[in-house]
Amino acid sequence: MRHSAGMILLSVLILSGASLPRKGPVPVPKPAVPGEQATPTPEPKPGVPPKGAEINGKTAAQPGAEKKEEAPGDTTKDDSVEEIFLPVKEESAEEHATCLADLKALGGTFTDSKRIDDGKGCGIDKPIRVTAILPGVALKPEGTMRCATALALARWTKESATPAAATAFGPDTRITALNQASTYVCRLRNNATTGKISEHAHGNAVDIASFTLGDGRTIAIQPRDEDGTLTGAFQRAVTATGCLYFTTVLDPGSDAAHETHLHLDVIERKNGYRYCR
Template identity: 40%
Template sequence: MSLSRALSRLALPALVLALGACSGRAPFIAGEEPWRAEEERACLAAGVVRESPFVEARASLGGLSACGAIRPFTVAAAAGGSVHMRPPALLRCPMVPAVDRWVERVVQPAARYYLRARVVELKVAASYSCRSKNHAWGARLSEHGHANAVDISAFVLADGRTVAVKTGWWGALAERGFLRAVHAGACDVFTTVLGPGYDANHRDHFHLDLARHGRDGETRICR
């Protein structure tokens, strides 16, 4: 490796910290992660996500910053348009089918079993946001900064009921069962799943992302 390239790699975290400070956000640390672009390009080339009345392709995000995605999508509804996402989530390509699988294979069956109803809407607490993890000063760039995460705060049912993570996690038995089932099932779809059992920052939502963990990138975090 050339000296100039080595110096540029060492300077990257400091550069990102400076950019964060200038933007008014808590500065974060970010490094080179080639897998992100490779994975996103493969998903786009495979045509896994197709535009529809509820899935719209967007221009690239982030520009020259450490944040962003090549060609993200605004998702107004999941699972073939059957479950609204409000507000719409801005997600990179691999996240879109992951959300669909979770809704179809985990959320709806759990809703039928525990609540005797169908979920018609997901309340989105956060999707793309160029920021540090938990908004902490000097922390690593959040997966939200790559449009690789979505936070879900509540589930709206066809009969008008709303099951919120904050109140339902320790609420009525049916709500507790439903929320724990969709949390556990998410761990088979996403590589990171964080909820009220993790820490106070996640007491009111489920954080779902497709980050790579561990040396082989295969480790899953489910808390």
């Protein structure tokens, strides 16, 4: 009878939806022990702000986050930021003397000039004034620049531009002048009112507007990407070879500011990176 009564009670509980207690005793929360303290929250390391904290109006980054490194030769920096003007860079007297000797050996015509310091980062420590880049190849008008710039220009003219002209226009063709639009000038890039200082302001750059040939013809620099003539081929050839001598070459296809000349400069970049467009 006792067994039957127990079964009947169990059936009633199941039908009513009541839940049976778990097997074993129900765990009871452990009472606090007098004098025992809770586990303390870890304090942030000295000098490391907690994530999300504001410092000078900016949210702190997560501790341990690494700063992204700039790629060598990156040219996508924001040029709207004002340039931090540095003093005119002093040049090695020994390197300058070697450069002058190399330029003279190629037949360049030049004179030393006084140190230029126009303020705002503009200037050349050891400038030269160039009148002819090679024997029989004038620089018109004469221009002021660093020797390194003039030497690169002389080598490019002798080893690349002159052979390209002979191939394009006949074996007896000579280049008699490089017509420049700008050498040293104290200004920002692309003559902007804000942004970075131009390499022209350091004596590192020269803009070539045209070539004069021995027969009197002038080959002007202009957009020629779709020019199927030998003149177009000549311009594309000298532009491409320019990157062998200069670290920056900008032609009419690079942007609107260079539609009428080749910009050539010898700026030094990380790991010898060159920018040629």
